[in-house]
Every structure is written in C-alpha cells, then in structure tokens.
Amino acid sequence: MTIAQNIIQDFRMPTVFRVGVGAFTTLVKEIEELGAKKVAIVSDKGLEKVGVVQKVLDHIKPLSIPTITYTEISGEPTFQLLKEAVLTIDAEKCDVIIGIGGGSALDVAKATAALCGKDDITSYLNGEKVVKSRAVKCILLPTTSGTGSEVTMNAIFGDEEQQVKRGIVSPVFLPDVAIIDPELTISCPARVTAASGVDAFTHAIESYIAIKATPLTKVYSEKAMKLFPSNITRAVHNGNDLDARTGMSWVSSLAGVALANAGVGAVHALAYPLGGKYHIEHGVANALLMPFVFEVIGKTCTEEMMEVASFLQLGDFKSQPSEALKAVVDYMYQLLEDLDLPTSLSELGIEEDSLPMLAEQAAKIDRLLSNTPYKLNEQKILGIYQSAFKGRVGN
Ligand SMILES: NC(=O)c1ccc[n+]([C@@H]2O[C@H](COP(=O)([O-])OP(=O)(O)OC[C@H]3O[C@@H](n4cnc5c(N)ncnc54)[C@H](O)[C@@H]3O)[C@@H](O)[C@H]2O)c1
Known part of the structure; x- marks a missing residue:
C-alpha cells in the first residue's frame, strides 16, 4: 500500500459515537446532558407513517421538555426545503435538534442545526461561505444503513x-451525539435497505482508493468492506434479522467515518x-454506476483491487493481479441482481440523448473527481454512462 506523503489531514468524528442494539434508549440521557430547553425532532413523512417519530416522542415525554416535530421531508431534500426547515425551526427557538431517519432527514437536521440563527443563509448554501459555528446542539439517529450522514x-x-445534487460541507455538521441503533433499521423496506446498503459499500471502496485516504481512514474502509458481504443479502431479504441489521449498522458507520475523512470519488460524481x-x-x-465506473478507474489501482478482492473473500490474486479487478467488478454486478436493484440506466427511464448533458454536469464535480486515482474527463465519463445505459453486455 502506497502512503501519500504530501497529505496532512485531520481526522474527525462526532463527540459521542454510540453503536449497539438498544442504544436508542440513551437518547433521554443525552438530551438532559445537553441541557435542552426546547427540542425539534426532524424526520420524514415515511418515518412518521411507520411510527418512528411517535416512538421518539413517547420516549422523551417523561422529560416534559417543549418539543416540536418537523416532518415535511418527502423524497431526497432540496435547498428550498432546507431553507423552509431553517425558517420554521429557527422561529421556534429550539436549542436541540434530533434528526431521525435516513440520509435525507439527517442532512436536513444537521444543516438546520448549523444554520439556525445565521443571517443570509443563501451564502452558505451556494458555497460562498462555510458554516464555522453552531449554536443549536444536534443528535442524529440513522434508520437506514446507510449514508453514514450521522458521522x-x-x-x-x-x-x-440547476437540476443537480450538491453537497455543503462543514466540520460543524458533525453532531454532538450519533446514536446508531440497529433496531431502528428493522422497519426499513427491502429496496431502501439494498440501495442504502450498497451506498455504504460505495463509501468504503471509494474512500479506500481515494487520493485523500490515509492509513487511519483505510482501517475503517477495510473493516466496512469485510463486514459487508455476510450481512447485506440477509438484511435485504430478511429485514427482521437483527444480526444482519447490526452488521450493516457497523458497515454504514465505519464507512461513513472513512467517507468523512478520506472523501469519495467518481462513482458519486457520476451519480449526482x-x-x-x-x-x-x-x-x-451509486449501486448501478459502481461496476461501470470501477471497470475504468480500477485499472490504475491493481494493488488495491487485490486487497479489496481479499476483503470480500473473492480469492487470492497474487499470481494474477489483473484478474482481481474483474473479480471485484463481477461482484458489484452480481450484487445488483442479488439485491433486485436496477442493472442499467435505460431500465431507470434515463433517455439516451441526455447522456452528454449528464456527462457535462458530472465532469464539473471536481471535488470528487480530483479525489479519484484516475483522471476522468467528460469524454470518458460519457463512455461510462453509455456502458451503464446499455447494462452489462451478455446479461
Ligand atoms: N450526508 C452525507 O454524508 C450523505 C452521504 C450519502 C448520501 N447522503 C444523502 O442521503 C439521502 C439518501 O438517504 P437514504 O438512502 O438513507 O434514504 P432516505 O433518507 O431518502 O430514505 C428513503 C426512504 O426510506 C424510508 N425509511 C428510512 N428508514 C426507514 C425505516 N427504518 N423504516 C421505514 N422506512 C424508512 C424513508 O421514510 C424514505 O421514504 C440522499 O439525499 C443522499 O444524497 C448523504
């Protein structure tokens, strides 16, 4: 493994990072310790429907702290929704925000906590300014495994x-407390379990080969990859399997820490x-694009592909290193089939004539492309989209 000599990097995590079955029950203690006077629960419509929001309300009721709920999120959030969430919650003068949900709800919760009390929030959303401080405390509880947003x-x-997805980044988006309780993921539907589970795997493998990866971040990426194969299929096909759910909670949070500190790369750039x-x-x-992207970028990291093949128990490729990439890419394709995920862009209703426009947009996401150990230009990106449009030839 080559270690980049020119990278000096901090390593950050939430102040409290708690993982385990039943960890949810420590929420009350954390709210008390943060000295909450008024709490906002941020979640989404789906979680409200399955009773998760009510579960939090019931749990914190004995504290008798004034509480509001914000559950206007449906689907993945937009900047417009974030502005509305900040306006609503800021007006309530809450001093603790509890985010509970998948990446969608958690992203709204953490960004709202950071933006409450700020003037001119648009300048933070368009990237002109970075949020440097946060007046509102934040506790995050993921219900998917997952985006790793809680870390x-x-x-x-x-x-x-612009019809694109964009990230805003700030160290103060790390919560005061991340509580990762596998039981909260039991009700997660199979398709979301599959998609968010492979998302976590994408974080692990992309952070492992990232330009910004360090020996420390690689420990997290590696362990996440090792835990992934034995848990993902069971979690998708039997949602009540708490053992598999626990495994996936670890995959997600370990991969999230790696993502937070080493970043991800081209798969995410093409997915946005x-x-x-x-x-x-x-x-x-991410799941669909991953094999098509790795088919191209994996050629420059043969050693890492051999290591990944070993983490995934795909075999020992020391005597034939170039075969390791093929084995890893085959595994990624097979995942799509095993987890009932779409296998081509055409299947998702993407129009073929929009591929050049998608390539033009992806080629601009330098934050991610420059963290990938293979230089992808617009032409090469278009080639990847074209392959993904058709799906795997021979399938
Ligand atoms: N902040 C980050 O670091 C980061 C990283 C990756 C992705 N993301 C973002 O996260 C979002 C995707 O998040 P996601 O994949 O977790 O899905 P999600 O939050 O969009 O949730 C998908 C659906 O699953 C439902 N759901 C979630 N958990 C459930 C549960 N336990 N029981 C029943 N229903 C449940 C939700 O109600 C929703 O309808 C995207 O916007 C993505 O860009 C953020």
Missing part, C-alpha cells in the same frame, strides 16, 4: 434550478446528476 461533515441537497435531473435515489444511482 460525516457533508449534507447533500437537490438544486432545483442522476439525482438532480431524474430524481433517482442516491443509493440506487
């Missing part, structure tokens, strides 16, 4: 005008335009 410094929103224009779920877009 990252990113929050991702749809830009309706699909979310912006076609509203394809983030996890589905």
Whole structure:
C-alpha cells in the first residue's frame, strides 16, 4: 500500500459515537446532558407513517421538555426545503435538534442545526461561505444503513434550478451525539435497505482508493468492506434479522467515518446528476454506476483491487493481479441482481440523448473527481454512462 506523503489531514468524528442494539434508549440521557430547553425532532413523512417519530416522542415525554416535530421531508431534500426547515425551526427557538431517519432527514437536521440563527443563509448554501459555528446542539439517529450522514461533515441537497445534487460541507455538521441503533433499521423496506446498503459499500471502496485516504481512514474502509458481504443479502431479504441489521449498522458507520475523512470519488460524481435531473435515489444511482465506473478507474489501482478482492473473500490474486479487478467488478454486478436493484440506466427511464448533458454536469464535480486515482474527463465519463445505459453486455 502506497502512503501519500504530501497529505496532512485531520481526522474527525462526532463527540459521542454510540453503536449497539438498544442504544436508542440513551437518547433521554443525552438530551438532559445537553441541557435542552426546547427540542425539534426532524424526520420524514415515511418515518412518521411507520411510527418512528411517535416512538421518539413517547420516549422523551417523561422529560416534559417543549418539543416540536418537523416532518415535511418527502423524497431526497432540496435547498428550498432546507431553507423552509431553517425558517420554521429557527422561529421556534429550539436549542436541540434530533434528526431521525435516513440520509435525507439527517442532512436536513444537521444543516438546520448549523444554520439556525445565521443571517443570509443563501451564502452558505451556494458555497460562498462555510458554516464555522453552531449554536443549536444536534443528535442524529440513522434508520437506514446507510449514508453514514450521522458521522460525516457533508449534507447533500437537490438544486432545483440547476437540476443537480450538491453537497455543503462543514466540520460543524458533525453532531454532538450519533446514536446508531440497529433496531431502528428493522422497519426499513427491502429496496431502501439494498440501495442504502450498497451506498455504504460505495463509501468504503471509494474512500479506500481515494487520493485523500490515509492509513487511519483505510482501517475503517477495510473493516466496512469485510463486514459487508455476510450481512447485506440477509438484511435485504430478511429485514427482521437483527444480526444482519447490526452488521450493516457497523458497515454504514465505519464507512461513513472513512467517507468523512478520506472523501469519495467518481462513482458519486457520476451519480449526482442522476439525482438532480431524474430524481433517482442516491443509493440506487451509486449501486448501478459502481461496476461501470470501477471497470475504468480500477485499472490504475491493481494493488488495491487485490486487497479489496481479499476483503470480500473473492480469492487470492497474487499470481494474477489483473484478474482481481474483474473479480471485484463481477461482484458489484452480481450484487445488483442479488439485491433486485436496477442493472442499467435505460431500465431507470434515463433517455439516451441526455447522456452528454449528464456527462457535462458530472465532469464539473471536481471535488470528487480530483479525489479519484484516475483522471476522468467528460469524454470518458460519457463512455461510462453509455456502458451503464446499455447494462452489462451478455446479461
Ligand atoms: N450526508 C452525507 O454524508 C450523505 C452521504 C450519502 C448520501 N447522503 C444523502 O442521503 C439521502 C439518501 O438517504 P437514504 O438512502 O438513507 O434514504 P432516505 O433518507 O431518502 O430514505 C428513503 C426512504 O426510506 C424510508 N425509511 C428510512 N428508514 C426507514 C425505516 N427504518 N423504516 C421505514 N422506512 C424508512 C424513508 O421514510 C424514505 O421514504 C440522499 O439525499 C443522499 O444524497 C448523504
């Protein structure tokens, strides 16, 4: 493994990072310790419907702290929705925000906590300014495994005008407390379990080969990859399997820490335009594009592909290193089939003549492309979209 010598990097995590079955019950203690006077619960419509929001309300009721709920999120959030959330919650003068949900609700919760009390929030949303401080405390509880949003410094929103998805980044997006309880993911539907689970795997593998990866971030990426194969299929096909759900909670949070500190790369860069224009779920877009992107970029990281093949128990490729990439890419394709995820862009209703526009947008996402150990230009990106449009030849 080559270690980049020119990278000096901080390593950040939430102040409290708690994982385990039953961890949810420590929420009351955390709210008390943060000295909450008024609490906002931020979640989405789906979680309200399955009773998760009520579960939080019931749990914190004995505290008798004034509480509001914000559950206007449906689908992946936009900057417009974030502005509305900040306006609503800021007006209530809450001093603790509890985000509970998948990446969508958690991103709204953490960005709202950071933006409450700020003037001119548009300048933070368009990237002119970075949020440097946060007056409102923040507790995040994921219900998918997952985006890792509870342990990252990113929050991702749809830009309706530009029809793209864009991340805003700040160290203060890390919550005060991340509580990762596998039981909260039991009700997660199979398709979301599959898509968000493969999203977590994407975080692990992309952070592992990232330009900004360090020996420390690689420990997290590696462990996430090792835990993934034995848990993902069981979690998708038997949602009540708490053992598999626990495994996936670890995959997601370990991969999230790696993503937060090493970043991700080209798979995410190509996935964002699909979310912006076609509203394809983030996890589905990543899962589908991953084999097609790795077929191209994996050629420059043979050693890492051999290591990844070993983490995934695909075999020992020391005597034939070039075969490791093929084995890893085959595994990625097979995942799509095993988890009932779409296998081509055409299947998702993407129009072939929009591929050049998608390539033009993806080629602009330098933050991610420059973190990938293979230089992808617009032409090469278009080639990847064209392959993904057709799907795997021979399938
Ligand atoms: N901040 C980050 O670091 C980061 C990283 C990756 C992705 N993201 C963002 O996260 C979002 C995607 O998040 P996601 O994949 O977790 O899905 P999601 O939050 O959009 O949720 C998908 C659906 O699943 C439902 N759901 C979630 N958990 C459930 C549960 N336990 N029981 C029943 N229903 C449940 C939700 O109600 C929703 O309808 C995207 O906007 C993506 O860009 C953020």
